[in-house]
Amino acid sequence: MKNIAIIYPNKFKAGISCLAVHILPVHLSNLGYKNINVYFLENYQQIKNFDAIFITLQYELDYFNAIKIIKDLKPKNPNAIFVGGGPCAISNPYPLINIFDAFIVGEIENSEVMREVIEKNFDVDGVLTNNKNSVKRIYPKKLGIEDYPIYQPTYKESAYGEAFLLELGRGCPRRCKFCLARVIYYPPRFRKLEDLIYLADRGIEINKVNKVALISPSVGDYKYIHELLEYLTNKGVQVSPSSLRADTITEDLLRMIKPKTLTIAPEAGSEELREFIKKDISEEDIFNAVELAKKHNVKKIKLYFMVGLPNETEEDIKEIINLTNKIKREIKQVEVSINPFIPKPHTEFENEIFDLTSKNKLKYIKKELKNVKVEMENFNSMLCQAILSRGDNKLGSYLYNSKNYSEFLRLLKKDNILEYYLNPENKPWKKIKVR
Numbered sequence: 001m002k003n004i005a006i007i008y009p010n011k012f013k014a015g016i017s018c019l020a021v022h023i024l025p026v027h028l029s030n031l032g033y034k035n036i037n038v039y040f041l042e043n044y045q046q047i048k049n050f051d052a053i054f055i056t057l058q059y060e061l062d063y064f065n066a067i068k069i070i071k072d073l074k075p076k077n078p079n080a081i082f083v084g085g086g087p088c089a090i091s092n093p094y095p096l097i098n099i100f101d102a103f104i105v106g107e108i109e110n111s112e113v114m115r116e117v118i119e120k121n122f123d124v125d126g127v128l129t130n131n132k133n134s135v136k137r138i139y140p141k142k143l144g145i146e147d148y149p150i151y152q153p154t155y156k157e158s159a160y161g162e163a164f165l166l167e168l169g170r171g172c173p174r175r176c177k178f179c180l181a182r183v184i185y186y187p188p189r190f191r192k193l194e195d196l197i198y199l200a201d202r203g204i205e206i207n208k209v210n211k212v213a214l215i216s217p218s219v220g221d222y223k224y225i226h227e228l229l230e231y232l233t234n235k236g237v238q239v240s241p242s243s244l245r246a247d248t249i250t251e252d253l254l255r256m257i258k259p260k261t262l263t264i265a266p267e268a269g270s271e272e273l274r275e276f277i278k279k280d281i282s283e284e285d286i287f288n289a290v291e292l293a294k295k296h297n298v299k300k301i302k303l304y305f306m307v308g309l310p311n312e313t314e315e316d317i318k319e320i321i322n323l324t325n326k327i328k329r330e331i332k333q334v335e336v337s338i339n340p341f342i343p344k345p346h347t348e349f350e351n352e353i354f355d356l357t358s359k360n361k362l363k364y365i366k367k368e369l370k371n372v373k374v375e376m377e378n379f380n381s382m383l384c385q386a387i388l389s390r391g392d393n394k395l396g397s398y399l400y401n402s403k404n405y406s407e408f409l410r411l412l413k414k415d416n417i418l419e420y421y422l423n424p425e426n427k428p429w430k431k432i433k434v435r
């Protein structure tokens with residue numbers, strides 16, 4: 001009998017809202033495996049004499065934890081294979097290629113890829129190792145319900161609180177040029193309405209919750225969203241969407257969801273730049289959404305922007321400030337989350353530079369938006385993310401020898417290679433065929 005571990009390389013509070021940690025055990029159990037356990041940073045040290053250890057890589061900054069986990073677990077699990085998966089494994093796992101035994105490149109449903117890997121057969125589609133020159137992403141053509149986790153442990157303080165996670169679909173029909181989710185989960189696939197209703201009914205009952213979190217890159221683009229919301233709200237269930245595009249917000253949607261906060265992601269301040277990055281949200285869409293929000297007693301608007309986008313001018317930066325102030329005149333409580341643009345592999349912007357001057361632009365915006373709460377990630381953590389997302393295998397030893405992003409950046413600076421990775425010539429991810 002095989003002992004299999006699934007690890008989310010961060011805290012339980014963060015990992016419990018990740019659908020992958022719920023899907024994988026169901027999928028493996030459907031393949032006939034019995035001894036499957038899920039671990040987080042708090043308890044992975046218990047893993048001993050296991051056969052296969054899967055680590056989901058949702059964010060580049062989790063690489064430091066993932067490496068620590070592997071270092072800690074290797075001596076206690078001498079026969080185990082260490083396998084990475086998740087969005088970072090699909091887009092560009094090359095910085096970690098010598099640290100893991102293999103990566104699963106794609107989505108595991110409707111395939112035997114997990115079994116092949118557990119049996120140490122890496123010579124199949126969807127599996128990348130150090131010895132392979134290319135790999136083809138795998139994914140199910142249709143999303144069924146066989147592997148869907150009905151039982152989902154919940155936690156009050158997690159991203160969605162005590163809610164059943166209901167994945168409407170994967171992939172996105174929109175065309176934003178910067179978006180990684182669009183390219184690594186292509187083509188967009190949505191579940192059938194009757195499947196979603198069945199899953200929601202069972203999920204609510206079994207987990208004894210009264211809230212459903214709708215998971216999809218763009219919830220409002222689901223064709224039957226109104227029908228689904230009507231069904232759930234008529235049952236008295238609270239609904240929380242993971243993301244809504246301003247141009248999909250309607251009167252009905254707000255009436256049924258009753259959000260306290262409405263999130264809008266214009267990404268760029270000016271209409272022109274939004275057009276260029278193909279965000280395709282007009283100022284009119286934004287103000288229609290704000291108008292509807294006002295009418296439906298939404299208390300707060302949260303705006304997401306990026307700086308350092310290709311073709312950006314000083315004017316575009318000023319437009320972020322203007323747009324925010326204009327919205328603030330309509331709804332008192334406005335919050336802005338703003339971060340530097342990170343060029344992602346496989347996207348139309350994969351060859352763009354990571355703009356170090358973004359740091360000053362962020363400072364300027366924060367200074368100008370005095371009466372607005374402005375959130376931004378630590379700039380060096382974003383720089384680290386940018387480097388890792390398009391990095392190659394040479395970064396492996398730097399990662400291996402650093403505990404966190406600050407140490408990692410320091411080592412790169414010391415060897416004078418940080419600049420190179422702002423726009424690297426070597427593009428290892430080209431060996432991954434995402435389409």
Ligand code: SF4
Binds near residue numbers: 172176180
């Ligand atoms: S709408 Fe959102 S998920 Fe879809 S392509 Fe644009 S950024 Fe990506």
